[in-house]
Amino acid sequence: MVTINENYQKLPGSYLFSEIARRVAAYSEANPAKRLIRLGIGDVTRPLVPAVTQAMHQAVDEMATVTGFHGYGPEQGYAFLREAIAKEDYQARGADIAPDEIFVSDGAKSDCGNIGDIFGVDNVVAVCDPVYPVYVDTNAMAGRAGHYDGDKGRWDRLVYMPCVAENGFSPDIPSQPVDLIYLCFPNNPTGAVATRAQLQAWVDHANATGAVILFDSAYEAFITDPAIPHSIFEIPGAKTCAIEFRSFSKTAGFTGTRCAYTVIPKDLVRGGVALNGMWLRRQCTKFNGAPYVVQRGAAAVYTPEGRAQVRETIGYYLNNARVIREGLAGAGLTVCGGENSPYVWARTPDGLDSWAFFDRLLQQANVVTTPGAGFGPSGEGYIRLTAFGGAEDTVEAVERIKAIL
Amino acid sequence: MVTINENYQKLPGSYLFSEIARRVAAYSEANPAKRLIRLGIGDVTRPLVPAVTQAMHQAVDEMATVTGFHGYGPEQGYAFLREAIAKEDYQARGADIAPDEIFVSDGAKSDCGNIGDIFGVDNVVAVCDPVYPVYVDTNAMAGRAGHYDGDKGRWDRLVYMPCVAENGFSPDIPSQPVDLIYLCFPNNPTGAVATRAQLQAWVDHANATGAVILFDSAYEAFITDPAIPHSIFEIPGAKTCAIEFRSFSKTAGFTGTRCAYTVIPKDLVRGGVALNGMWLRRQCTKFNGAPYVVQRGAAAVYTPEGRAQVRETIGYYLNNARVIREGLAGAGLTVCGGENSPYVWARTPDGLDSWAFFDRLLQQANVVTTPGAGFGPSGEGYIRLTAFGGAEDTVEAVERIKAIL
Numbered sequence: 001m002v003t004i005n006e007n008y009q010k011l012p013g014s015y016l017f018s019e020i021a022r023r024v025a026a027y028s029e030a031n032p033a034k035r036l037i038r039l040g041i042g043d044v045t046r047p048l049v050p051a052v053t054q055a056m057h058q059a060v061d062e063m064a065t066v067t068g069f070h071g072y073g074p075e076q077g078y079a080f081l082r083e084a085i086a087k088e089d090y091q092a093r094g095a096d097i098a099p100d101e102i103f104v105s106d107g108a109k110s111d112c113g114n115i116g117d118i119f120g121v122d123n124v125v126a127v128c129d130p131v132y133p134v135y136v137d138t139n140a141m142a143g144r145a146g147h148y149d150g151d152k153g154r155w156d157r158l159v160y161m162p163c164v165a166e167n168g169f170s171p172d173i174p175s176q177p178v179d180l181i182y183l184c185f186p187n188n189p190t191g192a193v194a195t196r197a198q199l200q201a202w203v204d205h206a207n208a209t210g211a212v213i214l215f216d217s218a219y220e221a222f223i224t225d226p227a228i229p230h231s232i233f234e235i236p237g238a239k240t241c242a243i244e245f246r247s248f249s250k251t252a253g254f255t256g257t258r259c260a261y262t263v264i265p266k267d268l269v270r271g272g273v274a275l276n277g278m279w280l281r282r283q284c285t286k287f288n289g290a291p292y293v294v295q296r297g298a299a300a301v302y303t304p305e306g307r308a309q310v311r312e313t314i315g316y317y318l319n320n321a322r323v324i325r326e327g328l329a330g331a332g333l334t335v336c337g338g339e340n341s342p343y344v345w346a347r348t349p350d351g352l353d354s355w356a357f358f359d360r361l362l363q364q365a366n367v368v369t370t371p372g373a374g375f376g377p378s379g380e381g382y383i384r385l386t387a388f389g390g391a392e393d394t395v396e397a398v399e400r401i402k403a404i405l
Numbered sequence: 406m407v408t409i410n411e412n413y414q415k416l417p418g419s420y421l422f423s424e425i426a427r428r429v430a431a432y433s434e435a436n437p438a439k440r441l442i443r444l445g446i447g448d449v450t451r452p453l454v455p456a457v458t459q460a461m462h463q464a465v466d467e468m469a470t471v472t473g474f475h476g477y478g479p480e481q482g483y484a485f486l487r488e489a490i491a492k493e494d495y496q497a498r499g500a501d502i503a504p505d506e507i508f509v510s511d512g513a514k515s516d517c518g519n520i521g522d523i524f525g526v527d528n529v530v531a532v533c534d535p536v537y538p539v540y541v542d543t544n545a546m547a548g549r550a551g552h553y554d555g556d557k558g559r560w561d562r563l564v565y566m567p568c569v570a571e572n573g574f575s576p577d578i579p580s581q582p583v584d585l586i587y588l589c590f591p592n593n594p595t596g597a598v599a600t601r602a603q604l605q606a607w608v609d610h611a612n613a614t615g616a617v618i619l620f621d622s623a624y625e626a627f628i629t630d631p632a633i634p635h636s637i638f639e640i641p642g643a644k645t646c647a648i649e650f651r652s653f654s655k656t657a658g659f660t661g662t663r664c665a666y667t668v669i670p671k672d673l674v675r676g677g678v679a680l681n682g683m684w685l686r687r688q689c690t691k692f693n694g695a696p697y698v699v700q701r702g703a704a705a706v707y708t709p710e711g712r713a714q715v716r717e718t719i720g721y722y723l724n725n726a727r728v729i730r731e732g733l734a735g736a737g738l739t740v741c742g743g744e745n746s747p748y749v750w751a752r753t754p755d756g757l758d759s760w761a762f763f764d765r766l767l768q769q770a771n772v773v774t775t776p777g778a779g780f781g782p783s784g785e786g787y788i789r790l791t792a793f794g795g796a797e798d799t800v801e802a803v804e805r806i807k808a809i810l
Contacts, residue, residue, distance in 0.1 A: 001584065001614070001615030001616075001675070002524060002525075002528055002584045002585060002615060002616060002617045002675045002676075003524065003525030003527055003528055003584070003675070003676060004523060004524060004525060004675055004676045004678055004680070004683065005522060005523050005524055005525055005683075006525065006676075008523065008678075008683050008686060008687075009678065011686065014689070043476035043477045044476055045471070045474065045476065046471070046474070047468060047469050047470050047471055047473075047474045048465075048468045048469055048474070050469065053465050053466070053468060053469040056465045056698065057462060057465055060453075060458050060461045060462055060465065061458070063452060063453045063458060063661070063662065064452050064453055064455065064458040065452055066450070066451070066452055068452075069450065069451070069452045069453070069658075069661075070661035071448035071449055071450065071658075071660040071661045072448045072660045072661060073661055106511050106663075106692075106693070106695075106696075107692070107693045109691065109692065109693045110691060110692055110693065113690060113691030113692075114691060117410060117546065118409060118410050118413065119407060119408065119409060119410055120407075120408030120409060120410055120411065122408055123407055123408055134690060134691075137690045138690060138691060141522065141687070141690065179406065179407045179408070180407060209406065210406030210407060211406075211407060212407045253474075253476075255476040255477045255693075256468070256474075256475035256476045256477060256478055256694075256696065256697040257468065257696050257697070257698065258511075258693065258694070258695070258696045270406070270407045270408070270409055271407075271408060271409045271411075273409055273413075273414065275409070278409065278410075278413050281413060281416065282413075282546070284419070285518060285539060285542045285543060285546065286514065286515060286518030286519060286539075286543060287511075287512070287514065287515055287518075288511070288512045288514045288515065288660075288663065289661075289663070290511075290663070291511075291661065291662050291663045291696060291699055292661040292662070293461065293662065293698065293699075294696055294698075294699075
């Protein structure tokens with residue numbers, strides 16, 4: 001008789017987005033004439049840029065010919081893409097990363113989820129609170145999170161690192177021993193960034209304790225401040241203690257096109273084993289590479305035209321972020337993020353809890369946001385707004401919110 | 406201090422294909438004037454068909470517009486594709502499979518590897534011998550295979566089911582209890598197929614014991630005999646004991662385009678839990694769907710034009726398979742497969758072992774094959790040839806082999 005992975009039974013329901021959908025549907029049904037504007041969405045809305053679609057068209061044409069056809073590609077990605085990434089995203093920033101330390105994949109969600117395969121189940125995992133739920137749920141599935149306490153909204157084997165106004169939304173280094181440390185900067189959901197000194201402290205801590213930092217920099221393209229590092233590998237010592245996840249999803253609008261990459265330096269060794277080799281073995285055994293057509297599209301992001309076009313799209317979203325941030329701050333709300341990030345994290349007014357403020361914005365302003373409590377207990381008292389909507393809608397949403405505050 | 410997944414340390418090297426590459430490179434270097442023909446390759450070589458590339462071009466054009474842009478899609482695949490699969494691949498064959506029992510992915514290798522996530526580590530796994538190495542290696546990584554005995558070429562916790570001439574390359578049902586049973590028909594590497602009666606026996610066994618059959622039908626498009634089932638779900642009772650893996654890789658030349666699907670019926674319950682729901686949770690947490698452009702290409706396979714074009718490509722490969730099978734049989738070799746499969750499994754002559762015959766074909770006929778021993782101990786004494794090459798090369802390769810036998 002087959003046994004199932006019992007850890008799945010411990011997972012709470014995906015409460016957040018289903019509950020948002022339920023409340024939005026109920027409101028819409030009762031108020032069919034109201035036009036809702038959605039600033040809760042974490043998905044991009046601008047089209048793929050011309051350099052990318054031209055490269056994809058050309059690649060599709062190649063696939064239609066005997067001589068240009070591409071079958072199985074390298075599991076870790078084509079050299080043309082890995083070389084462009086190494087040169088443009090790392091070496092150009094002084095980070096000494098080689099193409100064979102880069103693994104192209106179908107998405108950062110896949111990589112963040114699958115990376116656990118190469119680690120022992122006994123590792124103690126530290127996550128920020130609030131946090132992107134994938135880090136938590138995938139570790140729970142693997143048995144690293146222990147048991148879930150529904151009242152506290154916490155797993156008993158995870159170490160939670162609060163990111164709150166008191167610490168500037170920058171987590172403190174845990175006082176107890178931890179092994180796998182998930183960090184995400186620019187942060188989802190708070191929009192906070194990490195300074196060079198803050199990241200250096202994490203790297204030094206990990207090297208001193210033997211921990212591994214799992215660094216998610218999916219939103220690095222939104223960094224405007226030249227003093228803020230885009231990669232953990234800009235920090236001395238990171239190559240012996242960190243893995244980085246990157247994605248074309250937010251950089252180039254690839255949420256429906258699917259391409260990302262993970263960087264594992266060859267110097268990263270634990271238990272006497274190079275993690276680069278373990279991940280190569282994992283990917284060669286359980287993955288067959290991202291589509292050729294998609295990798296050609298991703299590589300076009302690094303051409304001069306692609307770079308300029310993508311920068312323009314990022315600028316469009318950053319302008320939305322500015323509108324939200326300045327508008328809400330002008331209306332008296334305390335806000336974080338939105339300067340080097342597509343996310344604005346706003347304190348609820350009048351001591352309202354997340355869901356109460358969500359409801360008020362939905363019902364009075366007809367604007368959909370995301371309640372911060374859905375990202376973890378320390379998200380209580382906040383809402384997340386995103387800059388990925390249309391520019392006109394964003395302006396109107398902010399005007400509506402200001403009008404009711 | 407981080408611990409690694411120690412199971413990775415137990416894996417033997419990927420000996421087979423690196424050793425083939427080494428021997429081929431050494432021969433080529435010593436004999437630069439010789440033109441090698443590769444019939445060892447498991448990858449397709451014919452271009453994507455026009456219906457598919459047209460659909461992909463159209464989808465790329467959509468992605469270039471604000472109104473046609475697609476961001477995150479459903480993790481389990483777009484309804485347009487799942488509905489086409491349910492109707493054309495299942496309901497049209499009398500298999501009552503609904504769209505929400507289908508999970509579209511980036512590849513059968515991913516699905517075959519990742520499916521282990523939802524099962525307990527204690528399950529006893531049965532595999533055919535010879536076998537597609539992914540089933541074995543992914544279970545070894547998860548800790549289900551026990552320890553590897555290099556002398557025997559076996560893992561001590563796996564149950565091996567020999568597929569040899571004596572049983573017509575059809576595995577016998579194991580006498581000891583097993584939980585997860587991997588079956589692949591048409592088989593890689595032997596090219597054998599399973600009759601309706603044989604599959605019924607497996608289904609009855611699994612239902613009687615509570616085992617789950619993991620059925621890989623990646624090569625079903627090559628079935629020409631109308632009496633041979635294409636899906637395990639054509640067999641009564643399969644919906645309570647089987648999961649099926651399918652791919653567009655060999656059906657429509659998608660090895661570099663990446664699209665596949667897994668079927669988990671809602672009636673499949675173990676430990677009181679529906680595996681369909683577990684897999685949905687797994688995919689929603691660790692995967693973000695196959696690219697929109699690729700799913701549009703895959704859906705075009707089900708149009709009348711796409712169907713006719715794909716059938717023509719399959720016919721091209723099946724003709725190669727016939728050339729190999731008849732040629733080798735005519736030269737006195739005992740062969741299996743090649744009628745309902747792109748693979749021909751040939752007994753070595755003169756009691757040669759797999760590698761010795763491989764070397765003889767390489768050096769005397771300048772034809773690259775795959776030694777059967779690389780697929781498992783019971784593959785010793787066989788070689789695998791594939792029908793995925795060019796038609797002219799295949800004819801010439803067979804002539805060369807006949808000339809030296």
